[in-house]
Amino acid sequence: MCGIISALSYENNVSDSLISALSRLEYRGYDSAGIAYLDENSQLQRIRTVGKVQYLRNAVEKSNINSCIGIGHTRWATHGKVTEFNAHPHVADGVAIVHNGIIENYQELRQKLVSEGYKFESETDTEVVAKLTASHIKSGKNFVDAFKHSIGELIGTFAIVAIYEKSPDTLLGAKKGSPMAVGISPDKKSAYIASDAVALSTLADELTYLEEGDIVVVTKGEQISYTIFDMQNNIVNRQKVLNKVSLTDMSKSGYETFMLKEIYEEAIVARRTYDSYKYDIDVSKFDNVSIIACGTSFYAGVLAKYWIEKYAKIPVDVEIASEFRYRNAVLRKNSLYIFISQSGETIDTLCAMRLVKENGMKTMALVNVDSSSIAREADYVIKTEAGVEIGVASTKAFIAQILSILIMFIGKENINIDAIEKAINSVLNAGFDFARIAKKLAGGRSFFYIGRGTSYPIALEGALKIKELTYVSAEGYPSGELKHGPIAIIDEDVFTIALAPFDQYFEKTISNTQEILARDGKVLLITTEDATASLGMFKNNANIECVFLKQNEDKYYPFALTTLIHLLAYYTAKSKGYDVDKPRNLAKSVTVE
Numbered sequence: 365m366c367g368i369i370s371a372l373s374y375e376n377n378v379s380d381s382l383i384s385a386l387s388r389l390e391y392r393g394y395d396s397a398g399i400a401y402l403d404e405n406s407q408l409q410r411i412r413t414v415g416k417v418q419y420l421r422n423a424v425e426k427s428n429i430n431s432c433i434g435i436g437h438t439r440w441a442t443h444g445k446v447t448e449f450n451a452h453p454h455v456a457d458g459v460a461i462v463h464n465g466i467i468e469n470y471q472e473l474r475q476k477l478v479s480e481g482y483k484f485e486s487e488t489d490t491e492v493v494a495k496l497t498a499s500h501i502k503s504g505k506n507f508v509d510a511f512k513h514s515i516g517e518l519i520g521t522f523a524i525v526a527i528y529e530k531s532p533d534t535l536l537g538a539k540k541g542s543p544m545a546v547g548i549s550p551d552k553k554s555a556y557i558a559s560d561a562v563a564l565s566t567l568a569d570e571l572t573y574l575e576e577g578d579i580v581v582v583t584k585g586e587q588i589s590y591t592i593f594d595m596q597n598n599i600v601n602r603q604k605v606l607n608k609v610s611l612t613d614m615s616k617s618g619y620e621t622f623m624l625k626e627i628y629e630e631a632i633v634a635r636r637t638y639d640s641y642k643y644d645i646d647v648s649k650f651d652n653v654s655i656i657a658c659g660t661s662f663y664a665g666v667l668a669k670y671w672i673e674k675y676a677k678i679p680v681d682v683e684i685a686s687e688f689r690y691r692n693a694v695l696r697k698n699s700l701y702i703f704i705s706q707s708g709e710t711i712d713t714l715c716a717m718r719l720v721k722e723n724g725m726k727t728m729a730l731v732n733v734d735s736s737s738i739a740r741e742a743d744y745v746i747k748t749e750a751g752v753e754i755g756v757a758s759t760k761a762f763i764a765q766i767l768s769i770l771i772m773f774i775g776k777e778n779i780n781i782d783a784i785e786k787a788i789n790s791v792l793n794a795g796f797d798f799a800r801i802a803k804k805l806a807g808g809r810s811f812f813y814i815g816r817g818t819s820y821p822i823a824l825e826g827a828l829k830i831k832e833l834t835y836v837s838a839e840g841y842p843s844g845e846l847k848h849g850p851i852a853i854i855d856e857d858v859f860t861i862a863l864a865p866f867d868q869y870f871e872k873t874i875s876n877t878q879e880i881l882a883r884d885g886k887v888l889l890i891t892t893e894d895a896t897a898s899l900g901m902f903k904n905n906a907n908i909e910c911v912f913l914k915q916n917e918d919k920y921y922p923f924a925l926t927t928l929i930h931l932l933a934y935y936t937a938k939s940k941g942y943d944v945d946k947p948r949n950l951a952k953s954v955t956v957e
């Protein structure tokens with residue numbers, strides 16, 4: 365959460381790099397954006413705007429900036445409302461700071477700084493870092509030492525970069541809990557510190573990821589270089605890795621939105637996941653499996669439970685990471701602990717994984733970003749092959765996650781990838797009138813997504829997608845559970861999306877659908893062509909509409925259903941005029957608790 369970029373260069377156009385990187389980082393937060401830089405007279409300047417990076421871009425373009433050093437930030441608000449005062453960078457006596465994470469002891473530090481005479485202009489936890497560094501400079505320390513001292517006083521998680529107007533050739537960064545990478549441009553004229561590889565695509569081909577407690581000092585002398593210090597203040601060498609994010613990954617390739625592009629990639633992703641899966645894991649040696657994740661990745665885990673227990677006969681627990689890490693879970697000895705994360709940076713999942721490691725267990729990460737913190741810290745990594753996912757709502761990553769797990773537990777030889785690819789493509793190419801259906805759904809006061817068996821996790825995923833994109837409350841429920849309470853909500857303004865392929869659960873979900881119709885609820889039934897003959901009772905019922913998927917093997921229905929519910933959420937949000945790539949209040953990478 366929150367995107368960070370900073371640059372030190374021999375060229376005087378760093379504001380261009382900052383703004384272009386911030387546009388790419390917008391998926392990390394878009395409540396406000398800002399930059400601070402040293403102008404041609406080494407004076408600290410700052411521009412901040414509320415809302416998307418485009419507003420900042422407009423303001424920067426009017427400012428005619430000539431600067432060789434600067435920092436930038438896109439904010440996902442934690443402490444303090446979405447206002448310009450709370451927007452980063454925060455400054456104090458010529459020091460400017462941007463931050464991702466949470467400073468837990470900021471109140472205490474703030475009081476101390478207030479007693480020293482510092483006045484605060486924001487409600488953020490970040491501003492204390494600027495003031496603290498300024499205070500150490502005032503007491504006689506140089507910029508680097510003042511920064512190191514300040515970082516040493518912070519409790520919490522952070523990625524922070526800083527500049528100071530009296531040190532125009534120095535750029536500083538610190539990492540604890542939140543990711544940070546440093547890189548130098550191919551022409552060696554500029555260096556950058558950023559929160560991820562996406563920010564640095566087009567800027568640096570090779571990256572160094574900081575480790576916990578590291579501080580990086582970037583300097584400009586005869587050449588641009590950087591030095592990394594570990595927690596004990598020793599100079600350390602960290603491995604360099606190639607920046608694999610390319611410009612094509614970052615483009616919409618002609619689609620109206622990233623989300624639509626990413627849904628349309630779901631069949632390709634399935635094929636790529638299958639083709640590139642080379643891992644050889646003997647799952648039979650484990651007594652049980654624990655899957656820990658958040659959001660959509662958690663739902664991939666719920667689906668995995670159905671498959672693993674059915675096909676591999678291994679008991680599975682699935683846990684929400686934020687609960688697992690604090691509930692004093694009893695860890696099981698011969699268990700395979702799997703952590704699923706698209707970004708690989710979700711702090712709850714990362715901390716849950718650390719907890720398992722601290723207890724002496726081996727950990728396996730299923731991640732889409734192989735340079736991420738989770739990937740770097742796990743004992744074993746399975747890279748999902750979704751490619752870069754930019755839309756805040758996760759779509760194609762879910763397909764890669766569920767297929768990777770299916771392969772891991774039943775083996776490639778038992779999977780018909782052609783059938784999966786065909787199933788997804790048949791939804792993408794079916795020509796369903798989503799715009800019309802979505803218009804109908806857009807009038808709903810709230811939604812239920814129901815399903816049984818493997819359709820239930822997809823119902824959960826469907827409900828999450830519709831609520832995060834359309835801001836209407838939605839619940840995913842096992843079909844059989846509605847009558848135990850939730851059915852009280854049903855009336856003519858509530859829409860139920862019933863996921864009922866013609867499998868062993870079909871009849872039961874159809875009965876539950878009848879119960880909804882009997883109470884005037886509206887139903888969109890997603891079923892399969894082979895169910896047509898069994899749907900006579902719905903003839904002439906204006907409250908139900910059916911969408912038919914192609915018939916398939918039961919275990920592949922989740923793939924087609926996923927693509928369908930993704931498109932449904934997409935078009936419903938579009939019909940309401942919402943920004944599907946950047947839904948309100950959200951961020952792609954959730955690096956705070």
Ligand code: M6R
Nearest residue numbers: 659660661705706707710757758
């Ligand atoms: O990067 P992760 O898979 O760890 O992210 C987990 C959730 O934050 C994520 O799936 C979130 O729920 C999405 N916005 C859902 O579309």
